[in-house]
Amino acid sequence: MNVPQICTALPGEAELVGYTILAATAGHPLRQWLLGDATEYQLRADITAVARHAIACGAVDWCDDRSAVAVWLQQPAAGGWPPLGASGGFAPDTAYIHRITTLAATLPPVGRPGEPQATAGDAFWQLLLVAVEPGIRRIGRASALLAHRHAADDRAGAAATAYAFDEPTVRLLERHGYRPAQQAVVAGAHPCWIMLRPPRAGARTGSAPA
Numbered sequence: 001m002n003v004p005q006i007c008t009a010l011p012g013e014a015e016l017v018g019y020t021i022l023a024a025t026a027g028h029p030l031r032q033w034l035l036g037d038a039t040e041y042q043l044r045a046d047i048t049a050v051a052r053h054a055i056a057c058g059a060v061d062w063c064d065d066r067s068a069v070a071v072w073l074q075q076p077a078a079g080g081w082p083p084l085g086a087s088g089g090f091a092p093d094t095a096y097i098h099r100i101t102t103l104a105a106t107l108p109p110v111g112r113p114g115e116p117q118a119t120a121g122d123a124f125w126q127l128l129l130v131a132v133e134p135g136i137r138r139i140g141r142a143s144a145l146l147a148h149r150h151a152a153d154d155r156a157g158a159a160a161t162a163y164a165f166d167e168p169t170v171r172l173l174e175r176h177g178y179r180p181a182q183q184a185v186v187a188g189a190h191p192c193w194i195m196l197r198p199p200r201a202g203a204r205t206g207s208a209p210a
Contacts (some may be wrong), residue, residue, distance in 0.1 A: 002140075004067065006148040009054070009060035017060050018048035020069045024131030054128065055066055061145050068132040068141035072125050072149060075161075125153060127162035130172075146176045160197040165190060173197070 022043060051071065055058050060072035061092055090196050134140045162178060164170045170180065170193050178195035186192045 004063040004065045006061055007064050009051070009055055011055050012111060014045070014055055015048045015050035015057050016066065017051035017055070017062065017069060017071075018044055020062060020066050020133075021047050021051065021071070021129070024067075024069055024133045025129070026134055050128075058125070059149065061148055063141055063145070066146060067136055068130075070130040070142075070145040070149065071128040073128060075124055075126050100118075106129055111172040124159040124161060125149065127160060130169075142172060143176070146172075146199060150176060150197070150200075153197075157199045159199055162195040170195065 051060060058071070058173075060069065060071050062069040077101055127146075130142050130145055150160065152158075160178070162173055164173055167209045173195045176197065177200060178197040180193045181196045182194040184192050184194075
């Protein structure tokens with residue numbers, strides 16, 4: 001099967017991106033733990049808020065058939081996730097928001113991959129998630145999404161970082177030049193790897209992510 005064309009989501013497409021994220025993360029154990037008691041309405045509103053923030057402060061790449069998505073923030077300018085309640089969808093008194101807050105508080109900090117020429121002001125990309133809808137995984141969609149963004153990163157000399165919450169994601173990221181920098185257990189039970197990817201030499205044409 002051919003991999004669909006990779007597109008970058010526009011601000012007006014945040015809700016569609018949210019639907020894609022919901023479909024593509026279905027069945028993941030960490031999602032089930034985080035979001036088990038949330039209503040469909042809450043999930044749509046909150047994930048749309050995350051997508052809107054990423055479109056504004058980073059990039060959302062997806063397949064043109066809406067089957068897979070990669071969500072990125074450009075750091076340090078992005079300032080992390082949107083504040084709870086920013087969309088009108090986050091409900092801080094719900095159990096699932098408490099679990100998200102707990103997870104965020106226990107994640108190890110992600111920083112720019114250390115390089116001798118790096119400075120504190122250097123921008124880098126943080127991968128929030130890459131997900132493919134069940135039933136069409138392992139046919140190249142996630143790899144195509146990562147390669148699309150990394151090609152621009154390498155031309156700009158920009159590093160990338162990511163959290164991985166399972167070993168298949170670690171192996172996927174390793175195939176794209178990431179290396180594990182730290183492993184932790186977050187929220188009491190869930191493994192987490194911090195993955196770092198320096199820009200590949202020989203492709204740099206600028207000084208900031210494109």
